[in-house]
Amino acid sequence: MVSPGPDRAEVSAAGLVLVAQADLVGMVRGKALPRARLEAAAAEGVGWVPANLVLDPFGGIAPNPWGPTGEVRLRPDPAELLRIERPGGLAPLQVVLSDAEEGGEPWPGCPRGLLKRTLAEAEELTGCGVVSSFEHEFQLDPEAPSPHHDAFSLQALAAAEPFPAELLGVLAEAGFGPEMVFPEFGDRQFEVPCAPAPGHLGADRALLLRETVREVARWHGRRASFTPLAPGSGVGNGVHIHLSLLGAGGAAPLATPEGGGEEAELGRSFLAGIVAHAAALCAITAPSPVSYDRLGPGHWSAAFAALGGTNRETTLRIVGAGGGSAHVEYRAADATASPHLALGAIVAAGLDGVRRGLGPCPRHDGDLVALGAAERERLGVLPLPGSLEEALAAFEADEAIRDWLPEPLRGAYLRLKRHELALAAELGSGPELSEAYGRVY
Numbered sequence: 001m002v003s004p005g006p007d008r009a010e011v012s013a014a015g016l017v018l019v020a021q022a023d024l025v026g027m028v029r030g031k032a033l034p035r036a037r038l039e040a041a042a043a044e045g046v047g048w049v050p051a052n053l054v055l056d057p058f059g060g061i062a063p064n065p066w067g068p069t070g071e072v073r074l075r076p077d078p079a080e081l082l083r084i085e086r087p088g089g090l091a092p093l094q095v096v097l098s099d100a101e102e103g104g105e106p107w108p109g110c111p112r113g114l115l116k117r118t119l120a121e122a123e124e125l126t127g128c129g130v131v132s133s134f135e136h137e138f139q140l141d142p143e144a145p146s147p148h149h150d151a152f153s154l155q156a157l158a159a160a161e162p163f164p165a166e167l168l169g170v171l172a173e174a175g176f177g178p179e180m181v182f183p184e185f186g187d188r189q190f191e192v193p194c195a196p197a198p199g200h201l202g203a204d205r206a207l208l209l210r211e212t213v214r215e216v217a218r219w220h221g222r223r224a225s226f227t228p229l230a231p232g233s234g235v236g237n238g239v240h241i242h243l244s245l246l247g248a249g250g251a252a253p254l255a256t257p258e259g260g261g262e263e264a265e266l267g268r269s270f271l272a273g274i275v276a277h278a279a280a281l282c283a284i285t286a287p288s289p290v291s292y293d294r295l296g297p298g299h300w301s302a303a304f305a306a307l308g309g310t311n312r313e314t315t316l317r318i319v320g321a322g323g324g325s326a327h328v329e330y331r332a333a334d335a336t337a338s339p340h341l342a343l344g345a346i347v348a349a350g351l352d353g354v355r356r357g358l359g360p361c362p363r364h365d366g367d368l369v370a371l372g373a374a375e376r377e378r379l380g381v382l383p384l385p386g387s388l389e390e391a392l393a394a395f396e397a398d399e400a401i402r403d404w405l406p407e408p409l410r411g412a413y414l415r416l417k418r419h420e421l422a423l424a425a426e427l428g429s430g431p432e433l434s435e436a437y438g439r440v441y
């Protein structure tokens with residue numbers, strides 16, 4: 001039994017908290033309760049329907065084994081509460097991403113729980129923790145393109161004020177460690193890179209950053225969209241996953257994969273694992289029909305299952321050569337993915353590379369498009385999947401990545417994606433489809 005609820009004054013003083021699940025399509029969904037009840041919810045959990053795992057991005061639900069039956073409990077950790085103070089006398093926006101449990105044990109259908117288990121495996125196998133930062137691009141008011149746009153310009157920044165400065169301040173106050181904010185190459189496109197976070201918090205921050213950006217945009221009557229390719233735009237909104245392995249005593253195997261010694265060898269195998277599984281990873285990291293409007297040559301997104309340094313069309317890039325901030329960047333991801341599954345799958349692929357002693361993987365800094373198909377084939381550089389159907393086929397054919405996703409997650413995920421493909425087929429592949437995704441993301 002939950003204790004009697006707080007009175008009205010307490011609710012309006014402390015506001016509501018959304019106890020939320022990080023779902024399979026990159027959405028934050030949950031149940032809101034008064035802030036004063038969060039500690040009780042942490043002790044007892046909040047009831048949640050297992051079938052919610054297969055909610056599609058448009059508010060429908062995919063076929064699933066649970067139907068109206070079953071119950072899991074979301075267990076929030078009050079220390080992980082995000083609180084954003086809002087203007088205009090509104091109560092703060094509060095949300096806490098939570099693990100799902102069943103009968104007091106981690107529920108195997110929880111994507112966040114799977115990420116935590118994968119990170120624990122990484123620690124065991126490599127002696128390193130994973131640190132990540134999800135770098136997002138997004139567009140303001142994507143449905144009302146401006147008559148002209150000036151990529152990276154002072155004019156574009158000034159025209160968007162007060163949004164950029166306010167966003168940076170809100171993110172700083174919430175502890176995201178924003179590094180900068182700038183107008184990107186696309187029309188009304190912005191980017192706000194933030195500091196890396198350890199373990200599952202990197203993926204949590206990805207979801208919470210998007211909700212914070214959307215919230216600050218709302219204060220100004222604007223809408224922020226993270227859809228992979230806005231209708232009518234030639235420039236995609238990427239989610240670049242920056243990743244480091246950090247061990248005791250400052251070991252950073254991904255920062256020095258070209259060096260000698262065991263640490264560098266570990267880094268090489270980890271990177272080779274990610275490249276080897278790149279096609280299957282796309283089913284998790286670029287998981288919508290519209291994801292493939294963004295990926296592909298000529299978009300500076302990711303086109304090839306290859307490792308690069310300064311080349312922005314490889315799936316994986318070594319960034320910041322040799323320095324303390326050196327790390328890798330995975331580019332074939334977008335905001336229609338679950339950040340928890342995306343980070344988990346990338347790490348699982350790296351761990352498979354370590355277990356199999358893969359590598360070294362050649363580094364391609366030149367323009368791979370200009371090389372031509374025959375030369376790329378000779379070098380063993382494969383294109384990424386060209387559609388979600390192709391990516392799902394690669395996923396099902398890739399034992400290591402397929403088996404990383406345990407039941408009931410795997411079945412639920414595949415059913416959800418096939419259901420999403422059927423919805424997309426009804427909408428057609430043209431502007432209607434990108435508009436539908438643009439409205440949701």
Ligand code: GLU
Pocket residue numbers: 137235236237238239294299300301302312331
């Ligand atoms: N907009 C590009 C993408 O879709 C990324 C451009 C860049 O920042 O390198 O991923």
Ligand code: MG
Pocket residue numbers: 137184191
């Ligand atoms: Mg960018």
